[in-house]
Amino acid sequence: MSFFAERDNELNVEDVPLSRIAEQFGTPCFVYSRAALTSTYRAYEEQFGAHPHLICYAAKANSNLAILDILARLGSGFDIVSGGELRRVLAAGGNPRKVVFSGVGKSEAELREAVAADILCFNVESESEMQRLARIAHDAGRVAPVSVRVNPDVDARTHPYISTGLRRNKFGVGVEDALRLYQYAQATPSLRVTGIDCHIGSQLTDLAPMEDAAGKVVALVDQLADTGIDIEHIDFGGGLGIRYTDETPPPQTELVKMLLDCVGPRQLAIMIEPGRSLIGNAGVLLTRVEYLKHGQEKNFAVIDAAMNDLMRPALYDAHHDIRPVRNTDKPGSIYDVVGPVCETGDFLGKDRTLAIDEGDLLAVMSAGAYAMSMSSNYNTRPRAAEIMVDGSSVHLVGERERVEDLYARESRLP
Numbered sequence: 001m002s003f004f005a006e007r008d009n010e011l012n013v014e015d016v017p018l019s020r021i022a023e024q025f026g027t028p029c030f031v032y033s034r035a036a037l038t039s040t041y042r043a044y045e046e047q048f049g050a051h052p053h054l055i056c057y058a059a060k061a062n063s064n065l066a067i068l069d070i071l072a073r074l075g076s077g078f079d080i081v082s083g084g085e086l087r088r089v090l091a092a093g094g095n096p097r098k099v100v101f102s103g104v105g106k107s108e109a110e111l112r113e114a115v116a117a118d119i120l121c122f123n124v125e126s127e128s129e130m131q132r133l134a135r136i137a138h139d140a141g142r143v144a145p146v147s148v149r150v151n152p153d154v155d156a157r158t159h160p161y162i163s164t165g166l167r168r169n170k171f172g173v174g175v176e177d178a179l180r181l182y183q184y185a186q187a188t189p190s191l192r193v194t195g196i197d198c199h200i201g202s203q204l205t206d207l208a209p210m211e212d213a214a215g216k217v218v219a220l221v222d223q224l225a226d227t228g229i230d231i232e233h234i235d236f237g238g239g240l241g242i243r244y245t246d247e248t249p250p251p252q253t254e255l256v257k258m259l260l261d262c263v264g265p266r267q268l269a270i271m272i273e274p275g276r277s278l279i280g281n282a283g284v285l286l287t288r289v290e291y292l293k294h295g296q297e298k299n300f301a302v303i304d305a306a307m308n309d310l311m312r313p314a315l316y317d318a319h320h321d322i323r324p325v326r327n328t329d330k331p332g333s334i335y336d337v338v339g340p341v342c343e344t345g346d347f348l349g350k351d352r353t354l355a356i357d358e359g360d361l362l363a364v365m366s367a368g369a370y371a372m373s374m375s376s377n378y379n380t381r382p383r384a385a386e387i388m389v390d391g392s393s394v395h396l397v398g399e400r401e402r403v404e405d406l407y408a409r410e411s412r413l414p
């Protein structure tokens with residue numbers, strides 16, 4: 001079911017026409033659908049059935065408090081990668097006992113904070129981190145639950161910047177080193193081995209690399225059991241891709257089915273850390289055409305959103321569909337859709353056929369994940385407002401930044 005459908009020639013989010021949102025809150029703004037988010041969450045949840053499991057939403061995809069709140073109320077756990085994300089999850093009402101902490105560079109302060117919060121598990125990515133965590137937990141008089149992030153050395157076949165499961169990537173430890181780390185953890189009183197973890201990359205559109213990685217991790221669990229190290233959960237990470245334009249990622253149900261098959265009769269809880277597949281297609285970036293500019297070689301639609309709002313096209317050459325909010329029968333022209341930022345890389349779409357006039361609204365689709373969370377203030381542009389639609393209700397869940405806020409923490413010389 002689409003929560004972004006046309007009604008009376010106009011794109012709606014659930015029951016709300018986008019033009020009404022633009023009128024009320026201005027542009028650019030991100031518009032999210034609560035029903036879309038809820039339905040992707042439930043699709044995972046239902047497929048797991050009675051098998052013990054926990055969905056840990058990767059907060060980095062979009063860490064707006066309303067989104068974390070909706071997921072927390074659905075029972076979701078969270079995958080965090082910083083002390084900042086931990087605080088957001090707690091502020092949104094998330095349960096620390098459902099939080100896993102990933103990332104290669106957890107600082108002393110971050111580890112201390114997460115130990116004090118009594119989180120569910122630390123996904124440890126190196127020997128030095130394991131030792132640091134052991135010391136911090138010991139000093140706090142606590143026992144830290146640990147999982148080793150294994151780098152299974154498989155090619156996720158995605159953009160190289162978001163591929164994480166190859167030996168040459170900075171993530172995790174090799175299968176050969178994992179055993180040593182587990183033995184260290186097992187022998188250290190301030191650590192308790194609870195799980196194993198992997199994550200091979202993002203925007204994966206093929207199940208095969210995930211299956212390959214899952215097989216390697218399960219084999220390692222069996223090997224660990226043979227040496228007397230018992231694992232309680234396997235965390236298979238995130239990574240399932242979404243359709244931006246014509247990609248055909250496997251459905252969520254197929255991914256879960258594959259993981260259940262892989263684990264088989266073993267007494268292991270399954271965890272996953274989806275980000276994009278939960279929120280990516282639950283949000284759009286609503287923007288207005290400022291100018292139509294007919295150049296010598298190209299036509300440009302200059303819009304009021306820019307690379308600072310959505311940097312995926314500039315950073316990964318990513319494609320996001322761009323749709324006029326109001327549809328007409330007029331013939332379109334071909335435009336590069338560009339922002340006001342002073343860089344040639346500031347485009348949200350290239351060579352798009354659009355029937356538009358100055359002042360028209362456009363929706364940049366699939367902007368729920370890695371859009372707002374990667375936004376910046378480049379060119380001293382305030383971050384966009386964020387709106388959550390829930391049926392026919394509209395909630396402002398992120399105020400537009402004010403320019404004064406952007407330099408409030410700076411000062412002139414005395």
Ligand code: LLP
Nearest residue numbers: 058102199202203238239273274275276370
């Ligand atoms: N778990 C870990 C340890 C991760 O590093 C990530 C994403 C996830 C889970 C969630 O992956 P997902 O289900 O969203 O694919 N900025 C890039 C994506 C970077 C992903 C980083 N790690 C983009 O805009 O495509």
